[in-house]
Amino acid sequence: MPRSLKKGPFVDEHLMEKVRxxxxxxxxxxxxxxxxxxxxIPEFVGLTFAVHNG
Structure with missing residues (x-):
């Protein structure tokens, strides 16, 4: 189920700090x-992420 548009996108704060x-x-x-x-989000474009899947 998609997230409500009025809430906006969710990004963990620790992840945003790593991106900054x-x-x-x-x-x-x-x-x-x-x-x-x-x-x-657009700030992530051009960066490489390794997402844990397990």
Missing amino acids: KARETQSRKIIKTWSRRSTI
Whole structure:
């Protein structure tokens, strides 16, 4: 079931912090996360994520 439009996308705060650091340092390192519930937002474009699936 999709998330309500009035609520907006959900992104874990710790994941956003990792993205901010990667953007500031221009790091090409893979970002590891266990946050499967987070929505992909435009700030994530160009970064590589390793999402835990198990």
